[in-house]
Amino acid sequence: MIRVDNVSRAYGTGTTAVKALRNVSFEIPRGELVALRGRSGSGKTTLLNIIGGLDSPDEGTVTVDDTDLTRLEEDGRLALRRDRIGFVFQSFGLIPILTAAENIGVPLRLRRTAVHERDERVSLLLSLVGLSAHAEQRPSELSGGQRQRVAIARALANRPSLLIADEPTGQLDAETGLAMMKLLRAVVISEGVTILVATHDQQLLGLADRVLELRDGKVMQT
Template sequence: MVVVEDLHRSYGRGAAAVHALRGVSFEVPRGELVALKGRSGSGKTTLLNLVGGLDEPDRGSVTVDGLDLAQLDEDGRLELRRDRVGFVFQSFGLIPILTAAENVGVPLRLRRTDPREREERVETLLGLVGLADHAEQRPGELSGGQQQRVAIARALANRPALLIADEPTGQLDAETGLAVMELLRAVVRAEHVTALVATHDTTLLGLADRVLELSDGGIVEH
């Protein structure tokens, strides 16, 4: 599903340059949940942004679901992010004035999905994340854990092949964070997606099929 080869990414120039990634290479088979661990500044977010088509490398290549991202123009990258990759962030990013169901349905509206099909998909996803009874509540009426569940459901709306999650439990307490990570593992199985999850919480790593450790911009452990 994901092939990363000799990936380099730096910010700034000269002596002040920050080398976020230094020759990172790895592969993620279809259907696996792979965790990225590493201290703050180790390159986890940079790597996720490159794999998700949100940024471009200085050198190296990223292939997602058979697509070489270097061959895509901006419209192609937009299509990739819309149709093949779902994103879950530490900040839930929900629209405050919309209900949980409406937030989940946003990606489907952007694709102009048939309203009946959209409603059925939203209902299915809210049931999958355990929020069927909270469809009409707005983000301000939900707990942090519930908001992150809505965000996960929204990320799955367009049936992506790859789910990218950057510190999805960062704003949650330990118990809620574990429940969200268990949910991510469950949806990987239920939706047959591949997931790449960055986390600094070592208690969550045991739920991953595989763990990659980043340090100073390189992978130090498989």
């Protein structure tokens, strides 16, 4: 599903350049929940952004779902993010004036999905994340855990092949964070999605199929 070959990324130039990634290489097969851990500043977000097509490496190649991202122009990366990659961030990123159901349906509206198909998909996702009873509530009326569940459902709306989650439990308490990781595990099974999640929570790492550790811009598999 993901193949990263000798990827390097630096910010700045000359003696002040910061090397975020150094010759990173690894593969992730389809249908796995893989955790990415590392200290703050270890390069986790940079790596996720490159795999998600939000940034480009200085060197190396990244292949996602049989597509070489490093050969794509911006339009191609945009189409890949829209159609095959879903994103979940710790800030949730929900639209305040929309209900939970409407937030989940936003990606489907952007793709001009037929109304009946959109409604069916939204209903299915609300059920998957356990929020069918909260469909008409707005983000301000939901708990942090519920808002993150809406964000996960929205990321799944277009049936992506890959879900990227950057510290999705960062604003949640330990119990709610564990529930989120269990939900992601269920998503792998029910939706057939490959998930790459950045987290530093030791309890959550235990739910992953595999753990990749970033140290000083280099990956070590554990």
